[in-house]
Amino acid sequence: MVNSEIIIAGFGGQGLLFSGKVLAYAGLLEGRELSWLPSYGPEMRGGTANCNVILSDTPVGSPIVQHPNVLMVMNLPSLDKYEADVVTGGKIFVDSTLIARKVERTDVEAYYVPATQMANEMGFPGLANMILLGAVIKKTGCISEEGLPAALKKVIPARKADLFDANMAAIKAGAEYVG
Amino acid sequence: MSEKVLMKGNEAIAEAAILAGCRHYFGYPITPQTEVAAYMSKKMPKIGGTFLQAESEIAAINMVYGVASTGKRAMTSSSSPGISLKTEGISYLAGADLPALIVNVQRGGPGLGGIQPSQSDYFLATRGPGHGDFHVLVFAPSSVQEMADLTSKAFELAEKYRMPAMLLADGTMGQMMEPVVLPEPIEKVEEKPWAVTGTKGEREHNIINSLYLKPAELEQTNLDRFARYKIIEETECMWEEFMMEDAEVCVVSTGITARVSRNAIVEARKQGIKVGMIRPITLWPFPKKPLIEAADKVKSFIAVELNMGQMKEDIELAIRCKKPVALCSRVGGMIPSPDEVLEAIKKEV
Numbered sequence: 001m002v003n004s005e006i007i008i009a010g011f012g013g014q015g016l017l018f019s020g021k022v023l024a025y026a027g028l029l030e031g032r033e034l035s036w037l038p039s040y041g042p043e044m045r046g047g048t049a050n051c052n053v054i055l056s057d058t059p060v061g062s063p064i065v066q067h068p069n070v071l072m073v074m075n076l077p078s079l080d081k082y083e084a085d086v087v088t089g090g091k092i093f094v095d096s097t098l099i100a101r102k103v104e105r106t107d108v109e110a111y112y113v114p115a116t117q118m119a120n121e122m123g124f125p126g127l128a129n130m131i132l133l134g135a136v137i138k139k140t141g142c143i144s145e146e147g148l149p150a151a152l153k154k155v156i157p158a159r160k161a162d163l164f165d166a167n168m169a170a171i172k173a174g175a176e177y178v179g
Numbered sequence: 180m181s182e183k184v185l186m187k188g189n190e191a192i193a194e195a196a197i198l199a200g201c202r203h204y205f206g207y208p209i210t211p212q213t214e215v216a217a218y219m220s221k222k223m224p225k226i227g228g229t230f231l232q233a234e235s236e237i238a239a240i241n242m243v244y245g246v247a248s249t250g251k252r253a254m255t256s257s258s259s260p261g262i263s264l265k266t267e268g269i270s271y272l273a274g275a276d277l278p279a280l281i282v283n284v285q286r287g288g289p290g291l292g293g294i295q296p297s298q299s300d301y302f303l304a305t306r307g308p309g310h311g312d313f314h315v316l317v318f319a320p321s322s323v324q325e326m327a328d329l330t331s332k333a334f335e336l337a338e339k340y341r342m343p344a345m346l347l348a349d350g351t352m353g354q355m356m357e358p359v360v361l362p363e364p365i366e367k368v369e370e371k372p373w374a375v376t377g378t379k380g381e382r383e384h385n386i387i388n389s390l391y392l393k394p395a396e397l398e399q400t401n402l403d404r405f406a407r408y409k410i411i412e413e414t415e416c417m418w419e420e421f422m423m424e425d426a427e428v429c430v431v432s433t434g435i436t437a438r439v440s441r442n443a444i445v446e447a448r449k450q451g452i453k454v455g456m457i458r459p460i461t462l463w464p465f466p467k468k469p470l471i472e473a474a475d476k477v478k479s480f481i482a483v484e485l486n487m488g489q490m491k492e493d494i495e496l497a498i499r500c501k502k503p504v505a506l507c508s509r510v511g512g513m514i515p516s517p518d519e520v521l522e523a524i525k526k527e528v
Contacts, residue, residue, distance in 0.1 A: 021356075024185055024356060025185060028183060028184075028185045028358050033358075034357065034358065035355055035356070035357050036185075036355060036356040036357075037351065037354065037355040037356075038354055038355075040210065040211055040294070040350075040354050060357070060438075061438050061439070061441040061442040061445065061517075062435070062438045062439040062441070062442045062517060063351065063355050063357075063435075063438065064351075064435075064439065064514060064516075066516050066517060066518070154185075
């Protein structure tokens with residue numbers, strides 16, 4: 001399987017660290033080497049937040065992603081900050097409800113998903129992250145789709161277990177959008 | 180418990196401490212180690228342990244002193260500014276020959292500094308964190324697995340040698356998640372013949388104390404302690420070597436920077452550069468032996484660290500300045516990239 005070096009970035013509160021955890025747990029269940037590293041501190045509420053996820057078949061060295069091959073962004077400052085770092089041939093996933101501009105690089109693949117709008121229409125305004133994540137999983141194959149439900153069950157806290165179906169539906173919607 | 184679980188480094192410390200029989204945690208919140216306290220606050224009440232958020236770091240370390248006196252495993256955790264406050268208590272623990280675990284998940288300094296990762300408490304930890312002539316055991320984890328394993332080891336060696344131990348992590352190690360296999364729970368913490376547990380009228384009093392007003396007596400306690408330190412330096416050094424067999428340049432690094440260096444070394448090897456790494460796992464005792472041996476083989480050393488060259492001095496001492504030691508470092512919460520380390524390596528060949 002391909003080694004994935006992933007940056008997921010946006011505003012604090014958009015569920016970006018959560019999205020990264022879903023990938024990390026899926027990697028764990030697949031028996032892969034992995035790391036998950038969050039930004040931490042005062043930027044977590046309202047400011048920019050990000051997490052770095054590495055999924056690999058060999059032991060992970062630095063958990064800090066310098067040159068991502070997958071970038072998932074949910075605000076403009078994050079696209080501005082990380083676009084140049086993506087490797088040639090890498091994939092960028094943009095929440096096009098929140099980011100008006102297009103990806104300027106021509107040597108990467110860009111996918112535009114109106115995740116926030118779709119989430120609102122589905123009645124789950126908090127799940128735009130999972131819609132965009134669905135697109136990431138579909139287009140990168142960074143984790144297997146079969147292992148996803150089990151990973152999601154590990155990440156969703158017990159008190160929010162009723163949101164499992166909504167999360168799965170959001171992931172599915174994102175995957176279908178990029179088809 | 181051979182199953183791999185996904186945990187933050189800070190959580191792995193807390194769970195490993197519990198599995199090592201620690202039932203007494205005293206702390207005060209500070210980023211980036213708060214998850215240790217948060218984990219303990221949830222878990223300790225359920226297993227009959229004590230979680231206490233003290234009124235200050237100073238109170239917390241003195242509560243550790245109290246529990247340690249009874250022979251029970253006790254710990255506190257904090258980050259750099261909080262560790263400064265604890266140094267008085269750590270000195271007293273050392274003076275009273277008490278085992279305890281102090282976790283320092285370092286952030287940038289001095290002063291309140293910042294909250295991003297740092298290794299700038301290296302001197303503080305390795306030179307004896309407090310007044311007087313003493314050392315604490317210092318462990319520098321470089322993975323979430325080591326956060327767990329070295330927590331167990333720290334308790335074990337602290338008791339074996341009756342001295343405090345410090346787990347010296349950096350903020351990245353505390354915050355990152357990785358798969359970890361948790362250690363087996365220990366059956367029972369051994370009874371200590373020296374502990375103050377009540378005599379029940381059946382034995383002499385045990386006295387826990389660090390005050391000796393007769394100079395000859397105080398001198399003897401120091402000499403006895405340093406005799407133990409000598410044994411520790413000879414037998415308890417831990418380190419890991421990476422691609423050192425034919426290396427001409429030796430990187431020396433710990434914690435997050437060892438991880439970054441690993442990437443740089445793998446890349447350098449692809450480019451035909453003969454470079455390896457010695458990663459100290461114990462910082463006191465400092466693994467001098469592999470370094471002095473490497474000094475006969477390599478052309479130069481590079482210290483890669485998150486401070487202005489504190490460990491670099493220990494490397495120079497260890498190798499008796501036989502070879503030059505370069506410094507590749509970032510401070511204040513900045514972390515060098517693999518490319519920066521690679522550049523530093525290329526300067527040496």
